[in-house]
Amino acid sequence: MTAYAPDALIREDIAAYLAQHESKSLLRFITCGSVDDGKSTLIGRLLYDSKQIFEDQLSALEADSRRVGTQGQNIDFALLVDGLAAEREQGITIDVAYRFFATEKRKFIVADTPGHEQYTRNMVTGASTADLAVILVDARKGVLTQTRRHSYLAHLIGIRNIVLAVNKMDLVGYDKGTFDRIRLAYRAFASEIGITDFAAIPVSGLGGDNIAAPSEAMDWYTGPTLIEHLETVPVDADREARGAFRLPVQWVNRPDLDFRGFAGTIASGTVKPGDAVRIVPSGRTTQVARIVAPGGDLAQAQAGQSVTLTLADEVDCSRGDMIAAAGDPPEVADQFEATVVWMADEPMLPGRSYALQLGTQSASATLRTPKYQVNVNTLEETAARTLELNAIGVVTLALDRPVVFAPYEQSRELGGFILIDKATNATVAAGMIRFSLRRAQNVHRQHLDVTREKRADLKNQKPAVLWFTGLSGAGKSTIANLVDKKLVRMNRHTFLLDGDNVRHGLNRDLGFTDADRVENIRRIGEVARLMTDAGLIVLTAFISPFRAERDMVRQMLAPGEFVEVHVDTSLAAAEARDVKGLYAKARSGALKNFTGIDSPYEAPEAPEIRIDTAVEDAEAAADRIVAWLLEREG
Known part of the structure; x- marks a missing residue:
C-alpha cells in the first residue's frame, strides 16, 4: 500500500480539480439592458449561487452592503461586480466588468455591460466575443429604448442565443400577466430585427427567484432556471x-x-x-x-x-x-461594404485614412460618406454625411492593399475589424464586413511600358511635391508662385495647384466642413501623385489643416518625394493681413468652419522646410526652397 504525504494528496486534489474543469465547455455571455435594470445584481447572484465567493470576499461584501445601506437584504450583490469607484458612488455600471464562474456542467465568462446610451461602445466591446446575451428588462418598465438598442447590437454582432430576463418580478407581485405582456412586446420587436427565437425567463436577482432554483412564488413558470438554461444552451462551437x-x-x-x-x-x-x-x-x-x-x-x-x-x-x-x-482558399479583396459602430468622441471624417486591423492583418483604410445611418429605435435608414459617437452606419471602405476576409456572418475572425486613428492610436470604430465590392475584383492596374522613371529622365529632373501648408493669409500662394517662376526659368517642368483655383473646378462640390476638407486634400493628393508619375515637380498651396491628411498624401508618393513646407505665420499676423477679408467674416459669424477661428490648424511637427514669415520675406523664402530642391537633386 502506497503512503502519500499530505502535500502530495493536495497536489493530486488540485490536479483532479483542474482536469475536471478543463474538460468543461466554456460559454461567454453578456448582460445588457437599460440603466438600473439589475444587471450587476443578477451577476452577483449568479456568482453567489454558484458558490464562487470566498469567505473573506463574502465578509467584505456584507460590510460594504451595510455601509451603503442595502434595504431588506444582508447582501448587495451588485457590489461584487461594480468594482469602479465611480460606479459604486453612482450605482451604475460605466465600464465592462468581466467575471469568471463555473458550475458542475460548464464554465462561464460573463461581461456586465453599461446601460447608458453614451456607453454603447463599451457594450459592443463586451459583446464582440460573446456566445449569448442576457437582455434584462425591469418588470415595472417593460421594453425600453435601450432594450431595443442592445438587442439590435447583440444581433448585429452575431449573437444568436438571446435570453430575455424579466427582472424585479418581486416588485410587480410575481404577476404572470405582466411577464406575458413584456414577452409578447419583445417578440414583436425582435422579429423585426431578425431575432427568430429567444428564451424568456421571469426572475428576481435580489431574491434569487428562478436564478439557480425554481421560484415558489412563480409556480406558473415551468421552464428552466437561468443557470439551467446557461448550462444547457447549445453553443455552435462546431461551426x-x-x-x-x-x-x-x-x-x-x-x-x-x-x-x-x-x-x-x-x-x-x-x-x-x-x-x-x-x-x-x-x-x-x-x-x-x-x-x-x-x-x-x-x-x-x-x-x-x-x-x-x-x-x-x-x-x-x-x-x-x-x-x-489549398483546394478552398479564402477570398481576397481591397474594397468592402461594412457596418460600422463609431466609438470615438470625434466624428468620422470621410476620406481620412485610418489604420485597419483585421485579425493579424493590417492595412490603411479610407471611408467614404456613409450610405446610411441606422436609427436603432425605429430601424429607419437615414441619410448621413458622417457618423457621431455610438452611431451605426453602412459605409464603403477602400484599403491600400488586398486582405483575406470572409463576411462577418460567416466568420467573426475574418469579418470583424477595428479602425484606429493614426495620430492618437485610439480605436475609433468597430466594423463588420458585409461583402466585398465587385469592382475590387474586376479592377486591376494596367502595366505601362513608359515608366515614371523614364518620364522623369526625359525632363532631366527628380519628381517632387512641394506641399505648402499654413494658415489662410500666411503667404503660401505668394511663395509657391515665386518658387514656380524660379524653377521654370531654370528649365524645370512644374505645375502649381492652388487651393482657390482647384475649388473652382475639380473640388467645386466641396464645402469647408472637416469632412469636406479631408476629401479636398485626398483628391489633391491623387492628382499630385499622377503628376509625379509624369515626372513633374508639383507645387501645392493649401491650408491642409490636418496632419493625418498631409501624412496620407506623403504615403501616396515614393519615399522622399513629399516635401512639406510650413509657412509659419502667427494667427495675429495672418489676421492682420486679411487680404481677402475672410477673418473678418469668420469673426462676425458669417463664415463658418474657418481655420484658426472655429476650425483647428494642426501645425507640422517635422516639416522638411519651415518658413518663418516674421524674419524671412517671400523672395528670400523662395530662394531657400529652390536651393534646397537643387541640393536634393544632387
Whole structure:
C-alpha cells in the first residue's frame, strides 16, 4: 500500500480539480439592458449561487452592503461586480466588468455591460466575443429604448442565443400577466430585427427567484432556471470546425536555423500533417509537415487551437498572411461594404485614412460618406454625411492593399475589424464586413511600358511635391508662385495647384466642413501623385489643416518625394493681413468652419522646410526652397 504525504494528496486534489474543469465547455455571455435594470445584481447572484465567493470576499461584501445601506437584504450583490469607484458612488455600471464562474456542467465568462446610451461602445466591446446575451428588462418598465438598442447590437454582432430576463418580478407581485405582456412586446420587436427565437425567463436577482432554483412564488413558470438554461444552451462551437481550414499567421517562430514554423490560432476547419495548403495572398502551395503544440506534436488540430505549423517547402509567409486549405482558399479583396459602430468622441471624417486591423492583418483604410445611418429605435435608414459617437452606419471602405476576409456572418475572425486613428492610436470604430465590392475584383492596374522613371529622365529632373501648408493669409500662394517662376526659368517642368483655383473646378462640390476638407486634400493628393508619375515637380498651396491628411498624401508618393513646407505665420499676423477679408467674416459669424477661428490648424511637427514669415520675406523664402530642391537633386 502506497503512503502519500499530505502535500502530495493536495497536489493530486488540485490536479483532479483542474482536469475536471478543463474538460468543461466554456460559454461567454453578456448582460445588457437599460440603466438600473439589475444587471450587476443578477451577476452577483449568479456568482453567489454558484458558490464562487470566498469567505473573506463574502465578509467584505456584507460590510460594504451595510455601509451603503442595502434595504431588506444582508447582501448587495451588485457590489461584487461594480468594482469602479465611480460606479459604486453612482450605482451604475460605466465600464465592462468581466467575471469568471463555473458550475458542475460548464464554465462561464460573463461581461456586465453599461446601460447608458453614451456607453454603447463599451457594450459592443463586451459583446464582440460573446456566445449569448442576457437582455434584462425591469418588470415595472417593460421594453425600453435601450432594450431595443442592445438587442439590435447583440444581433448585429452575431449573437444568436438571446435570453430575455424579466427582472424585479418581486416588485410587480410575481404577476404572470405582466411577464406575458413584456414577452409578447419583445417578440414583436425582435422579429423585426431578425431575432427568430429567444428564451424568456421571469426572475428576481435580489431574491434569487428562478436564478439557480425554481421560484415558489412563480409556480406558473415551468421552464428552466437561468443557470439551467446557461448550462444547457447549445453553443455552435462546431461551426468553425466544419468550415474550410484557415490559420491567420500571428508569428513566425524561428528559434534557430533548423526550425521555422508559423504560429497562430486556427480560425476554422481542421488540419493534419500532409494536408495541402495555400499561402494567401501570395498563392504559393505546399504541405503541412508538422503540427507543433506545447504538449508535443499533434496528429490533428482544429478551430480554436493555438498551434505552430511547419511546412514541407521554403515559402514566403509572414505575419498577416493566411495558411488555408489549398483546394478552398479564402477570398481576397481591397474594397468592402461594412457596418460600422463609431466609438470615438470625434466624428468620422470621410476620406481620412485610418489604420485597419483585421485579425493579424493590417492595412490603411479610407471611408467614404456613409450610405446610411441606422436609427436603432425605429430601424429607419437615414441619410448621413458622417457618423457621431455610438452611431451605426453602412459605409464603403477602400484599403491600400488586398486582405483575406470572409463576411462577418460567416466568420467573426475574418469579418470583424477595428479602425484606429493614426495620430492618437485610439480605436475609433468597430466594423463588420458585409461583402466585398465587385469592382475590387474586376479592377486591376494596367502595366505601362513608359515608366515614371523614364518620364522623369526625359525632363532631366527628380519628381517632387512641394506641399505648402499654413494658415489662410500666411503667404503660401505668394511663395509657391515665386518658387514656380524660379524653377521654370531654370528649365524645370512644374505645375502649381492652388487651393482657390482647384475649388473652382475639380473640388467645386466641396464645402469647408472637416469632412469636406479631408476629401479636398485626398483628391489633391491623387492628382499630385499622377503628376509625379509624369515626372513633374508639383507645387501645392493649401491650408491642409490636418496632419493625418498631409501624412496620407506623403504615403501616396515614393519615399522622399513629399516635401512639406510650413509657412509659419502667427494667427495675429495672418489676421492682420486679411487680404481677402475672410477673418473678418469668420469673426462676425458669417463664415463658418474657418481655420484658426472655429476650425483647428494642426501645425507640422517635422516639416522638411519651415518658413518663418516674421524674419524671412517671400523672395528670400523662395530662394531657400529652390536651393534646397537643387541640393536634393544632387
